[in-house]
Amino acid sequence: xxxPLGHARIGDVSFRSVQLHRFFQSFMxxxxxxxxxxxxxxxxVAVDEVSFEVNEGEIFGLIGPNGAGKTTTMECIEGIRKxxxxxxxxxxxxxxxxxxxxxxxxxxxxxxxxxxKRIKVWEAVDLWASLYKKRAVDAERLLEQLGLxxxxxxxxxxxxxxxxxxxxIALALINDPEVVxxxxxxxxxxxxxRRAIWDLVRLIRxxxxxxxxxxxxxxxxxxxxDRVAIIEHGKIIDVDTPERLVSRHCPERSVxxxxxxxxxxxxxxxxxxxxxxTSNESRITISGRGDDLVSAVIHCISENHIRVxxxxxxxxNLEDVFLKLTGHSIRE
Amino acid sequence: xxxGLWKLSWIEIKVFLREPMGAFGTIVFPVVxxxxxxxxxxxxxxxxxxxxxxxxxxxLPIIASLFIVVGAVLSLVTIISIYREGGILKRLRATPLxxxxxxxxxxxxxxxLSAATLLLMILAGKKYYPADLHVPLLSFTIALLAGxxxxxxxxxxxxxxxxxxxxxxxxxxxxxxxxxxxSGLFVPVASMPPVFRAVAHVLPTTYAVSxxxxxxxxxxxxxxLGDVAALAVAFLVCTALAAKVFRWE
Numbered sequence: 001x002x003x004p005l006g007h008a009r010i011g012d013v014s015f016r017s018v019q020l021h022r023f024f025q026s027f028m029x030x031x032x033x034x035x036x037x038x039x040x041x042x043x044x045v046a047v048d049e050v051s052f053e054v055n056e057g058e059i060f061g062l063i064g065p066n067g068a069g070k071t072t073t074m075e076c077i078e079g080i081r082k083x084x085x086x087x088x089x090x091x092x093x094x095x096x097x098x099x100x101x102x103x104x105x106x107x108x109x110x111x112x113x114x115x116x117k118r119i120k121v122w123e124a125v126d127l128w129a130s131l132y133k134k135r136a137v138d139a140e141r142l143l144e145q146l147g148l149x150x151x152x153x154x155x156x157x158x159x160x161x162x163x164x165x166x167x168x169i170a171l172a173l174i175n176d177p178e179v180v181x182x183x184x185x186x187x188x189x190x191x192x193x194r195r196a197i198w199d200l201v202r203l204i205r206x207x208x209x210x211x212x213x214x215x216x217x218x219x220x221x222x223x224x225x226d227r228v229a230i231i232e233h234g235k236i237i238d239v240d241t242p243e244r245l246v247s248r249h250c251p252e253r254s255v256x257x258x259x260x261x262x263x264x265x266x267x268x269x270x271x272x273x274x275x276x277x278t279s280n281e282s283r284i285t286i287s288g289r290g291d292d293l294v295s296a297v298i299h300c301i302s303e304n305h306i307r308v309x310x311x312x313x314x315x316x317n318l319e320d321v322f323l324k325l326t327g328h329s330i331r332e
Numbered sequence: 333x334x335x336g337l338w339k340l341s342w343i344e345i346k347v348f349l350r351e352p353m354g355a356f357g358t359i360v361f362p363v364v365x366x367x368x369x370x371x372x373x374x375x376x377x378x379x380x381x382x383x384x385x386x387x388x389x390x391x392l393p394i395i396a397s398l399f400i401v402v403g404a405v406l407s408l409v410t411i412i413s414i415y416r417e418g419g420i421l422k423r424l425r426a427t428p429l430x431x432x433x434x435x436x437x438x439x440x441x442x443x444x445l446s447a448a449t450l451l452l453m454i455l456a457g458k459k460y461y462p463a464d465l466h467v468p469l470l471s472f473t474i475a476l477l478a479g480x481x482x483x484x485x486x487x488x489x490x491x492x493x494x495x496x497x498x499x500x501x502x503x504x505x506x507x508x509x510x511x512x513x514x515s516g517l518f519v520p521v522a523s524m525p526p527v528f529r530a531v532a533h534v535l536p537t538t539y540a541v542s543x544x545x546x547x548x549x550x551x552x553x554x555x556x557l558g559d560v561a562a563l564a565v566a567f568l569v570c571t572a573l574a575a576k577v578f579r580w581e
Contacts, residue, residue, distance in 0.1 A: 100428045103428040110422060110423055112419060114423075123346070131428055133428070
């Protein structure tokens with residue numbers, strides 16, 4: 001009998017475990033289930049009919065501009081806020097009714113949170129460790145892994161933005177949670193600190209935890225998230241992997257190349273699926289749809305022995321998907 | 333969750349003492365003022381003066397203890413508004429900590445610091461009181477605790493409604509200090525103009541002053557049941573109101 005895992009090579013453990021994981025996942029309940037939640041503040045509808053599911057072991061991103069309802073949605077899932085309507089289940093618990101049970105099993109980083117100005121790094125970690133029934137993880141090791149070991153005696157107010165965020169990650173991980181919530185984790189950080197934080201988030205997933213994050217940075221979502229939900233004006237517009245969202249909503253592909261070959265433009269125009277070829281002196285731009293465009297152009301170049309001195313592709317990203325779906329850029 | 337309560341309280345004490353004005357402002361400063369005041373008033377007026385004796389023996393201790401309590405409550409109001417504005421309250425809530433534990437820790441810290449200040453003051457003040465003065469310290473402590481709880485509940489009500497941390501201290505001071513002045517702390521209620529007398533009767537602090545003064549002079553608790561009842565009612569009303577309107581963020 002052919003088994004779905006039978007083709008994995010012996011010794012290829014990581015491939016095998018990923019397959020195994022996916023196999024079992026199909027039978028498992030999602031870690032987070034949100035269905036039809038709505039939350040209003042006075043006249044303003046912050047979140048409207050929001051539904052999605054988050055699976056175990058994935059990094060799930062809720063992306064959208066500021067004020068789209070990301071934080072409200074996240075805080076409803078964390079049990080800090082009660083939705084007016086709809087149901088939420090996290091690890092099989094009702095976040096609002098079983099809030100203390102849930103807090104034992106999740107780790108939370110809140111947007112723009114502060115700690116006491118003059119609390120020391122080790123004191124914060126030590127305090128947080130004492131709040132959970134479960135035996136906490138080794139605090140000293142955690143600080144070391146997050147690069148805070150030499151800051152353990154520093155006051156919170158004297159930490160840099162990146163160090164503060166790493167401390168908040170430490171607090172979110174202190175109880176060895178099953179699900180970690182990260183709200184706008186890298187907002188206000190410089191690119192270098194941001195990259196360091198991304199590596200940390202990937203490490204969290206590698207330890208088998210589920211990560212739910214919000215961001216308004218499309219690059220962050222694209223680099224980190226296994227799946228994203230796009231939210232705008234309190235409504236979910238679409239949910240999928242970044243790649244599938246791009247190919248579904250923005251199938252346009254372009255190739256820009258430099259060549260002195262005067263017949264080249266004619267050849268490219270003949271490629272099936274190519275919609276337009278424009279040339280400007282020696283620069284030729286070929287546009288079309290679908291993932292096959294790039295290989296078709298390469299094939300054409302090699303078949304016709306076209307001498308090319310530069311070649312680059314212009315592929316749409318989540319930013320373009322957002323623009324297409326909402327009619328405006330996420331930064332506006 | 334006792335472990336979390338003690339740990340949070342202990343950290344709050346450490347954090348408070350690290351503030352530039354923390355230890356000095358709450359503990360050293362009031363004691364120094366008390367000592368200076370005791371010396372000045374004690375020397376200027378002949379010791380035989382009945383008014384001076386009565387002021388030093390009953391007025392000053394009560395003024396001092398109520399000012400310490402109100403000072404501590406004002407500091408609590410400020411801290412809570414700063415913690416709310418900075419998202420610290422919210423961050424603490426996103427843990428298995430119960431909301432009441434978070435606030436209880438703050439109250440415990442203020443009680444401990446006030447107790448330390450009062451103790452120092454008693455030690456420093458011993459010099460200025462006749463050796464034969466007999467004060468029922470235990471009863472007075474209980475009475476002060478009752479007054480403190482009532483003032484605390486008013487503090488929480490103020491902390492619930494102040495718009496921003498910047499206004500917490502001035503708004504609190506503008507409410508508490510006139511309240512103390514009308515409560516018969518400096519001038520007996522009976523000798524105040526009728527309007528003030530009417531206001532004094534509805535202020536919880538009036539009953540705190542009356543209770544503290546009476547117990548200090550050696551009155552029996554049975555003579556002050558009305559004061560205790562008034563403080564209890566004020567405490568319950570303010571606590572219930574604060575619980576309803578308190579904002580965590």
